[in-house]
Amino acid sequence: MNHTVITYILYLAASSALTIWVARTLFKNGRVFLVDVFHGNEALADSVNHLLVVGFYLINLGYVSLALKLGYSIESTRESIEALSWKVGLVLLVLGGMHFFNLYVFSRIRRRAILPDAPPPVGPDACTVVQEA
Amino acid sequence: MRTLIVLYDQRCDLCRRIQAWLISQPKYVDLAFVAAGSAEARRRLPQLDHGATMTELTVISDGGAVYRGAKAWLMCLWALREYRGWALELGSPEMMPLARRFIAWVSRNRFKFGYFSGPASKEP
Numbered sequence: 001m002n003h004t005v006i007t008y009i010l011y012l013a014a015s016s017a018l019t020i021w022v023a024r025t026l027f028k029n030g031r032v033f034l035v036d037v038f039h040g041n042e043a044l045a046d047s048v049n050h051l052l053v054v055g056f057y058l059i060n061l062g063y064v065s066l067a068l069k070l071g072y073s074i075e076s077t078r079e080s081i082e083a084l085s086w087k088v089g090l091v092l093l094v095l096g097g098m099h100f101f102n103l104y105v106f107s108r109i110r111r112r113a114i115l116p117d118a119p120p121p122v123g124p125d126a127c128t129v130v131q132e133a
Numbered sequence: 134m135r136t137l138i139v140l141y142d143q144r145c146d147l148c149r150r151i152q153a154w155l156i157s158q159p160k161y162v163d164l165a166f167v168a169a170g171s172a173e174a175r176r177r178l179p180q181l182d183h184g185a186t187m188t189e190l191t192v193i194s195d196g197g198a199v200y201r202g203a204k205a206w207l208m209c210l211w212a213l214r215e216y217r218g219w220a221l222e223l224g225s226p227e228m229m230p231l232a233r234r235f236i237a238w239v240s241r242n243r244f245k246f247g248y249f250s251g252p253a254s255k256e257p
Contacts, residue, residue: 111218115221120208120224122224124194125199125200127198128178129180130138130177133177
């Protein structure tokens with residue numbers, strides 16, 4: 001095996017491990033949030049949580065896979081480390097972006113869930129008698 | 134709160150246009166539209182100052198709470214499913230003065246807008 005292939009294998013291993021770690025973090029900590037949003041409906045919360053994590057895996061692994069190709073051959077360990085660092089850095093940024101996007105989705109879902117019970121934004125100016133229609 | 138009575142100015146195109154839009158929106162709270170100053174308004178709200186309702190939008194909850202001007206607009210938004218979040222944001226202490234000024238400006242110029250925006254849709 002030459003340096004390029006070893007770099008690819010290391011890249012895939014590192015990226016997959018990072019994706020799994022972030023997805024598991026999201027899965028574990030997002031659940032509490034979703035259970036609250038769905039008013040304690042744990043089955044629904046688990047289902048939505050699972051679907052979100054599947055989407056997360058698909059997008060990230062898809063990106064990792066597409067970004068694999070280097071376009072040049074690697075001749076030394078130094079070049080290998082440099083290429084790995086660049087590629088894994090990109091994966092980390094994408095993961096970070098996706099993670100914050102997921103948090104945003106969670107907060108949106110939560111905000112929408114509390115809206116039906118939200119009180120009026122302003123207090124009344126006065127009171128009056130209302131006759132039936 | 135189940136219903137909001139909206140006393141709107143029937144003479145202005147913009148108001149009727151906004152009324153049509155409000156009717157078309159999905160709601161958390163029903164909006165009952167009554168022309169400001171009409172016999173129906175006087176019958177349902179015997180103690181209200183109906184002169185004031187001709188100059189600014191007035192909304193009354195089924196519990197008798199009266200909201201005027203900017204507050205009335207926010208209550209209409211708050212009644213809508215799609216815009217309750219906006220109402221809560223605009224009603225915050227930071228945004229309220231801005232919302233109040235904007236609504237007062239639109240309200241003062243409401244007959245001009247009607248003139249520029251062409252004929253209003255017929256009343257439902």
